[in-house]
Structure formats: C-alpha cells, structure tokens
Amino acid sequence: MTLVLPTAAPRRKANFTAYELTVFGVVVALFLLALIGPMIAPADIYTSNMLETLLPPSAEHWLGTDDQGRDIFWRLVAGSRLSLFATVLVVILYSIIGMIVATLATVGPRWVDELLMRITDIGLSLPGLVVSLGIATVLGPSLQSGIIALALTGWPMTARILRTTMRQTMEQPFVEGARILGVSRTRLMLKHVLPNSLDVLIVKWAGDISFTMLILAGLSFIGVGAQPPSPEWGAMISGARGYMSIAWWAVAAPGAAIVINAVAFALLADILQVRRDPSLQA
Amino acid sequence: MAYLRLISQRLVMTVLTLWGLATLVFIMIKLIPGDEAQVAAGPGASPEQVASVAKRLGLDLPVLQQYLNFLLRMLRGDLGTSVVSSKPVLTELAAVLPSTIELMILASIIGTVIAFPMALVAATYRGKAFDGITRIIAVTGGAMPAFWLALMLQFFFGNVWRITPISGQHSFGISSPNVTGMPTLDALLAGDMVGFLDAMAYLILPAIVFAIPFAAQVFRLLRASLLGVLASDMMLPVRAKGASTSRMVLRHALPNSLLPTVSLMGVLIGGMVGGAILVETVFARRGVGSFLANSVALKDTYAVLGAVMFVGIAVCLVNLVADIITLMLDPRIRGAQFRAGAK
Amino acid sequence: MGVDTILTDGIVPAQVRRRPESLLQVDQLSIDIATRDANVRLVDNVSFGIGRGERVALVGESGSGKSVTAQALMRLNSRVKLSGRVQFDGTDLLSLSPRQMTAMRGQRMGMVFQDPMSSLDPLMTIGDQVAETLRIRGVSKREARQRALDVLDELKVERAAERLDSFPHEFSGGMRQRVVLAMALVGEPHLLIADEPTTALDVRVQERVLDLLDEISRRRSLAVLLITHDLGIVAGFADRVMVMYSGRIVEENEATLLFAEPQHPYTRGLLEAVPRADITVDRLRSISGAPPAPAARPSGCTFHPRCDHAMAVCTSVEPGETITPLGARVRCHLYGEG
C-alpha cells in the first residue's frame, strides 16, 4: 500500500464557515459532556427500579427506561465519559506506540528502519478488528482488554505516516543546518521533527477517534469489551438487544449516541483534511 | 519483467504477513491464562483427554520447538480443533465461508453501484450543492456502527414493517441442494426462482449494512482522486481539445483514478470480514463472522484463534488479488511485461 | 505568406505596413484570481491582435503572466476571472457559454503545453489521444484514426502506423511533444497557442520540433502564438514579438525591428542579456533584481525599481501606451508625449 501525504500548506487565516464552526462546537460540547457527564447524572441510574422497566420515551424519561427501569438518557450521559475517554485513550496509546516506532525507524540505522517498516506493513495488512477480537478473547472480556487489544493493533498506520513525515523533515535544509551547528540528534527530533509531525497527526486523530469509537463499541457488542451493566454505549446496546422488540429505544438511543460522536469527529477530520489540502474542497 | 518482479514482491510480502500473523497467534496462545492443554481440550475434558491433547500439541517440548511445530501445522492447514464441535476449525470454516463470500460480493456490488455514480457526479459538478451534500452523507455513512445499523434495519424492516425476513438465510422449506454453499447461487443452479428471491430477501439487509460504509469510503477516495487527476497538468491538453467536463471525468479522470480505488476496495472488502463478526451475528447468518462470534461466546479460544488465522489469510489473499489487478490495469507495467515477453 | 516583409535598409512606417486579416483580437484583457485573502490581478489590461497565418511571440521572465494569458485565450483555467474582450474569428469568446466555448476549443484553436511528460494521459493510447480531438466532434472512429495517423506522419513520427496503439510511456520526450502537437493540429485549427513547447526538451530535439512547427504553420498558413523564454527561438520564427513584464505588455513590434531597435528599457535589458541567440532570458544578468509578485507590484511603472532610466515620474505615474516612429507599441515614460 502506498501513501500519498498531503504537502503541508502554509497556514491560512482562520475564516471558518458557519458549518465548520458548528462542527467544532459539537465536538467541544461532546468533550465537555464526557467530562461532566458522570457528575451530573442522578445516582439511580446504577440501581434497578422494577416499577419503571421498559418505559417508552416520555417527558420524565426522555429516552425511556431499560429492563432494569434505569433512565436511558442519563445512562448515556453517564456513559459518555467511558465511551469517549476509552476511545481517546486507545488513540493516545497507539499513537505513542506509533511515535516510538517511527522515531526508532528514523534515527536508527538502516536495518532497524527496514525491520520496523516490514513489521508495520504486516500490521497494516492484518484485519484490525479480528486480531483485536483474538487478543481481547485471550485477555478475558473487559473494557481494559478491548482498550489494550485496540492499542496493540492500531499503531501501524500512525507509524507509517509519521516515519514518512519525519524523514521528509529530516531532509529539510534547516535540520541539516542545525546538525552542522552541533545540535544533538535527540534534541533535533524533539524540537523540530516531532512538532512538524504532530501537524500531520492532528488531522488523523479526529478520524481515528471516530473510527475507534465504532470498533470499541463493536467489541463490547460481541462481548469482549465492556460488560453490562456498564453504561458504555456498546455494552448498553448489547444488553438491550434481547428485548429490542418490546423496547427498541433502548437499542436506538445508545447507537444514536455513538453515531453522533462518530459523525462529529469524522466531519471534524474531513474539515481539517480539506483545510490542509484545499484541492479537495467542495 | 517489472510486472513479474512486482507480483513476486507482493507474494513475498503476503507470505511474510501470514508468518507474522501466525507468530502473533502463537504468542496469544502462549499468553492464555491457565493450563494450555486444558484450554485446548475444553473445560469439560477429563484428565486423560487433557494429557492426550498435551501430547498431540507437543506441550512438553521446548517453546522454540513448539513454535516450529505450530508453523508446520499452519502450513498443513491445521488451524486447530474446535472444542465445542470437536471438528477441525478449517473444516467448519470452509463450510460457512461461501455464505460470507456471497454476502461480501453482494455488498461490494451495491456499494460500487452507489459510490461510483455519486463520485463521478460530485467530481463533475464540483462545488455545487450535490457535491457538498454527498460529501456530508459520505462522512456520515462512513461513521455508522455496523452492528447498530444492522439491528435498526432488522428491527424496522423485519419486525415493524415486515418487508424483509428477520434473520437466517432462507425460509423454512425453501432451500435448494447445497452445491456452492451460497443459498442464492444454489437456488439459481437448481433453477429455483422462488428460492433465489427468498435467499435474496434474506441477504439484502446484511448486504446493505456492509455496503453503506464501503460506499462511503470508495466515494471519498474516488472523488478525491478524480479531482486530483482533473487538476493535474494532464487535463489541460484534454480541455484544450474541446472535451466536455463529463468526457474529462469519464474518459480520463476515471481510468486514472481506478488504480488507487481498486487497491482501496481490496482493503475494504478484506475489512468486511471483520465487520461480518458483528453483522452475521445480528442477522443469525451462517458465516465466518458468526462462527468467530459464537466461539467467543462459548469461550472456545482455540477456535477463535484458528478463525483469526483463517480470516487473516483470507484478507491477505483479497489484498493480493486487488494489488495484482491494480498492476494489470496499468499499461506502464503491463506494457513492460509484454515487451519482455516479445523478446 | 500574407505577412509583410521588412526592407532591410529602410523602415516602413507602421501605418503603411500591410497587416494580415485579423484572426484574434484581444482588448483590455485582465485576469484576476481570488485567493482567500484578496483579489490578485495576474494580468492587467492587455491588448493585442494576431492575424491569419501570422506568427507572434510572447516573451518575458518567469511569472510575468504568459501562461495565464495563453490559457485565458481558450478559457482553460476556470479558477481565474477574465474581463475585457477576446474576439476570435468574429466571436467574443468571453461571452460564450461554457458549452459554446467547449465547442470552440480543439476545432478552431489548439494549444500545446510545456511539459510533454505530464501532458498525456498515461492510460490511453497515442492514437486514441490524437483522435479524441476529432471523436469529440463526432468524426467516425475509422476516419479519426486515419487522420490521426496522417497528422503523426506530417509531424514525422516514425512508424506512426505501428505506434498508434502504443502508450505514452513508450515514447521519448521529443516524440511525446509531437504527439501533443498532433492532438492540437489534428482538428485543423486556425490558431495554435504553443506555451513553451520546447523548454522541457534537449537542445537538438528542440530545434527539430521548432522546424516542424515552422513548416506546418507555413504549409497550413496557421497562426501561431509562441510563448517562450528563449529569444533565440523567437528570432528565427516569429513575425512579431510582444514583451511581457509583470502582467502587462510593455513593448510590441515586428520581430526584426524589435531585435534591431529595442525601445523599452526592459526589452533592451532582455536583449543585452542575450549576447548569443541560444541563451534564454529566464535569468537576467544585465537587469538586477527580480520581477515583482502579482500581489505586490510597485506603483507607477512596475519596472522602475529595476530600471536604469527611471525618472521621478516613473515611481508614481503608470506610463500609457505610445507608438514610436519605429512602429513599436511601448509603455514607458521615455516615449510619452510629456
């Protein structure tokens, strides 16, 4: 697989459109919600209330209740931290792995680069979800297993992109100049090459969060990720599946929450990408 | 020559990838907590059974020896034995694979039929309303959780509106003799139109669930590469010839964009196998995905790892085929081969 | 030939010279591009004409706006905004609908581009690419192929019949440029715009391609607008020369006169930079400094920061167009009334 990297465009003035501002606003709101969600949710969403099971959406329970009589809306709010932060954690973890691999490949001798990139290629061509499923099964079903499994399978793309960017940066005249002046390799990497590469990564992160959220929820749904009664959204869907025919909202609502998050981050990624490469502009 | 060299490079890469995967699976087996022979023999196995499994797997040998034996077993196509059914994993998977392939083929067709015209129109009328709207639709479609989409479609089309069957692959009593393992194809082979439509009705929703994210990705890549070609120097002379925008898009931009798109489609179709775990489970279809999901549910770890290996092989082969097709579509490479052949 | 000959020992006054019948008439053409921050004028109020069968050269440093102008004549670049008039064979091109403009291209005007390596579709055979110009106009497959073959033969592509089904990567640079030329000529246009057709080629190939162009333009009495850096090419090829600087035409005259008696200080600088005909004007040694960016043009005469003759008036007042006794159309205060 070959990668075409967008060349870094000179920074432009902001000038955001209303559409772009809306997407930014939604993303910020989602983060805030994840941050304060568990604090504002009432305590009774963790306990069952058998008098109020499977109520359809109403003024009192905006998104209805589940089979334990728990308010679905507030469970979603409470679970948003789990779902979004677990996703972000996965992305952070594999970005770190990817950065380490890319850095080693860039500063190391030729054969290290070769070896690491071959391994990266292998990782790239393996089906991530399936391998994660295997790892999570071995580790035993839990949200932690899901996070670890995805962190272990997600890094190759980051490593590949970063290595390309790092190599390009290393070949630029100012890096050569700094090297002649006696700046150490490590310092160079930290001060120049890494920041330059982050620029490339930021676009990727938005898309990664969207994608990872889907996979993480998928793992919970199959039963190797978060387990009910956790308010993690994938687990909520998994738990409500059995009684979907009498309370479809219990499945629809957490799914919609995933969709809102995944779409918001995907749109963000799209906007950032077009900003970097205006030739894609509609 | 270039052609053969590139293909053999891809082949070597595929072999390396599979070796890497096998190693990964071996490490995972070694990492399983608890007694390995016990896990392989299943929770209910007697001490004698456990001992015989331990002997068969050579668990008393040094790890390196075990690793080599493991690789040899993989080479022989021995992906392990399912604890639940006591059948070889490979046999079980081979039986359900056609059903998954059937699903992926229909999904790719639907996805391609949606994505190509959309991308062509969007690129032709770049910057117009259609382009903007389709871009947002594509981003949204690509961000849909497949299993949830499956549940919702199943619920509304199957349970509420009763347009499609809810789950399974064919109605009770309507099934043609199993020849290919693909219900639709079997019905066609048997000349059974009713059976074909019946099997199609079962197939359509799962296929749509796969087709949506597939179409979204193909759309985005195809549109981007069409625009890339349209903006390239190559198009100025074409425009200067008096070609209309649609001609530029269809005759020049499309063929040139096909190369990266076919590559991506290979990757995406490979990725569908992963998605099949979720979607086949929801629709209770026989297939590689539901086999994996069932094995997970039954804690049949050996079957899971065997199936992971199997899916890895399948995905690598799909990618390999896509790469070879890409190479063959490119006259710069194809031509080199012809010239070499002519000598 | 239809073009006047210049007497070597005397100068024919401009109004007496025989001009060929007009084919292209450009009036007050301006080209703007909207960037995110501002509107930038790339080409400013350019006027010129090309007669039937006439060969006109447009020269200037890199970035002076030659390509932008050439592409504007065929409305190839949809990202720029054009204003003014471009009259071609009696039609105002700028007022045509996009569809009508499409019909105009290829058939009545053809264009050749700088880089033959990137000018061809790598996935289409040579024959199909040349024939496409005709196929677009509904010519049958068979006839289009035959005519493509004829043009390639005319352009001396060896074994053209066998090579119709070859792909571009099987051709050398010079051969590819002939194919690009064939794509432009097969529709039998009245005007050929050649934007640095030989710059990317090596010197010997350059000469051969130019000889071909020369021959064909005479035989077909084809008008040619040749854009180039290379004054050496111009001397042997063009009837008339226009010199462009920073988006404006600063001098225009018969080729022989322009070379013999350059009027504008910039033209003089260009020619001084070319002691031998085969040196290009891409980098000017006799004129210091670099041409301004379109977004940051100096006030008054845009050339004044680099001009040895600059006067006080040059920094503030833009020189208008004057016709000198030698027939040169010049924009310079040295030749103004005042």
Ligand SMILES: Nc1ncnc2c1ncn2[C@@H]1O[C@H](COP(=O)(O)OP(=O)(O)OP(=O)(O)O)[C@@H](O)[C@H]1O
């Ligand atoms: N799409 C564009 N956006 C912004 N500026 C442009 C664009 N296209 C051209 N320009 C600017 O317009 C000016 C004229 O460019 P043009 O290509 O016509 O020059 P040229 O005379 O053909 O030069 P060369 O000899 O290098 O081909 C240049 O300064 C260029 O930077």
Ligand code: SF4
């Ligand atoms: S107008 Fe003035 S500055 Fe410009 S070319 Fe003439 S003399 Fe030089």
Ligand SMILES: [Mg+2]
């Ligand atoms: Mg140019």
